[in-house]
Amino acid sequence: MTTITDSLHTARFADRADGYHPSPVREVFEVSMRPNMISLAGGNPDLSGLPMERIADMAHQIIKERGQEALQYGSGAGTTELQELICEIMAMEGISAASENIQITSGSQMALELVTKLFCNPGDVILAEGPTYVGALGTFAGLQADVVQVPIDNKGLIPAELEKTIGTLKAQGRTIKFLYTIPNFNNPSGITLAPDRRRAIVDICRAAGIAIVEDNPYGLLSFDGSTQQALYALDPDNVFYLGSFSKIFSPGLRIGWVLAPTEVRKRLQLAAEATTICPSVLSQMLVESYISGFDWRSHVREACATYSRRCDAVMDALKLHMPEGSTWTRPTGGFFTWITLPTGKSVDALLQPAIGAGVVFVPGSAFFAEPAGTNQLRVAFSFETDEALVEGIRRLGVTLTALPSV
Ligand code: PMP
Numbered sequence: 001m002t003t004i005t006d007s008l009h010t011a012r013f014a015d016r017a018d019g020y021h022p023s024p025v026r027e028v029f030e031v032s033m034r035p036n037m038i039s040l041a042g043g044n045p046d047l048s049g050l051p052m053e054r055i056a057d058m059a060h061q062i063i064k065e066r067g068q069e070a071l072q073y074g075s076g077a078g079t080t081e082l083q084e085l086i087c088e089i090m091a092m093e094g095i096s097a098a099s100e101n102i103q104i105t106s107g108s109q110m111a112l113e114l115v116t117k118l119f120c121n122p123g124d125v126i127l128a129e130g131p132t133y134v135g136a137l138g139t140f141a142g143l144q145a146d147v148v149q150v151p152i153d154n155k156g157l158i159p160a161e162l163e164k165t166i167g168t169l170k171a172q173g174r175t176i177k178f179l180y181t182i183p184n185f186n187n188p189s190g191i192t193l194a195p196d197r198r199r200a201i202v203d204i205c206r207a208a209g210i211a212i213v214e215d216n217p218y219g220l221l222s223f224d225g226s227t228q229q230a231l232y233a234l235d236p237d238n239v240f241y242l243g244s245f246s247k248i249f250s251p252g253l254r255i256g257w258v259l260a261p262t263e264v265r266k267r268l269q270l271a272a273e274a275t276t277i278c279p280s281v282l283s284q285m286l287v288e289s290y291i292s293g294f295d296w297r298s299h300v301r302e303a304c305a306t307y308s309r310r311c312d313a314v315m316d317a318l319k320l321h322m323p324e325g326s327t328w329t330r331p332t333g334g335f336f337t338w339i340t341l342p343t344g345k346s347v348d349a350l351l352q353p354a355i356g357a358g359v360v361f362v363p364g365s366a367f368f369a370e371p372a373g374t375n376q377l378r379v380a381f382s383f384e385t386d387e388a389l390v391e392g393i394r395r396l397g398v399t400l401t402a403l404p405s406v
Contacts, residue, residue, distance in 0.1 A: 078104025131367030185334025321397025
């Protein structure tokens with residue numbers, strides 16, 4: 001029998017396989033692991049404040065007392081207990097939700113995939129902020145949806161630009177399925193959508209017959225403890241809300257959710273069952289125990305104090321070390337700041353010398369579906385220590401200053 005070569009297999013791939021590319025964040029991940037490398041790249045939460053002993057006890061108790069259930073298949077929608085706890089969490093952002101409208105997923109990444117699968121045919125348009133979450137771009141590309149990005153400013157998505165983009169696309173006869181937006185402490189820009197723009201954006205989408213996918217993994221991570229009003233709370237019939245325990249508890253447990261109107265939620269469940277049968281029961285039970293049996297809000301507040309302090313350290317270091325003409329956003333929560341280089345400086349030219357100097361980041365182009373962001377980059381301040389962040393920014397500034405302008 002002749003051997004089947006890799007190229008024979010790849011020649012048989014479906015068209016959608018061309019949409020899957022290595023994530024730029026994952027690519028720099030390997031570089032991040034090098035000794036003495038300071039990583040401003042990955043948006044990992046700081047788990048150092050988690051009560052590991054308590055969590056270990058909870059896991060032990062779950063297996064010992066409810067092992068038959070925890071290690072078995074479970075409901076396709078998720079456990080009722082966790083759905084109810086999620087309703088309580090979302091109430092903190094003004095959302096009044098029924099637990100049966102919640103589909104639990106393996107992280108909000110899966111929720112993104114499900115919503116896109118359910119709504120988008122190849123060639124349908126998804127609107128998104130420019131820049132937007134690189135992982136969402138990967139999902140959308142894999143499902144052959146076209147992403148059109150709408151400009152932002154320091155108050156977030158610009159309503160007039162959204163309206164203009166919708167008008168242009170409609171005039172071209174394009175089908176727009178939804179606006180994908182990260183209103184709070186956006187990944188990658190760090191920007192939060194201003195309160196007065198929320199109603200405008202909800203109204204524009206409603207009038208244009210476009211749904212909204214509100215992705216909100218960072219909403220509870222404000223530096224001052226305040227919460228923003230969810231878009232979902234403004235128009236529950238037209239917004240699908242994506243939440244996650246990854247940033248407020250643990251990304252490793254892979255538990256997120258979608259809140260959607262009844263018919264959509266039911267179809268999401270069928271799509272979820274076709275993918276994973278059911279979310280991990282053990283993970284859900286551990287999240288349930290943690291949320292109901294531990295003062296998780298205090299943990300979040302403590303983690304936010306750390307993120308806030310690290311963000312301040314980065315802001316001060318940027319002021320000190322970045323060359324004239326550089327600008328950056330000033331986040332009020334979350335994990336990221338977004339840097340724009342002075343005219344003539346290119347991020348592509350900066351990356352390798354920066355790695356050589358011992359600092360790595362994600363280039364801005366990763367956050368755009370079309371060529372853009374070539375003079376921009378994302379800095380994550382969530383994971384490295386204050387000292388490492390300051391040193392990382394210093395290395396970045398020194399490398400950038402030495403870089404010839406193009
Ligand atoms: N959306 C955004 C904006 C994110 O930043 C992330 C994680 N980096 C996700 C979704 C996916 O998170 P999860 O771990 O819940 O899948």
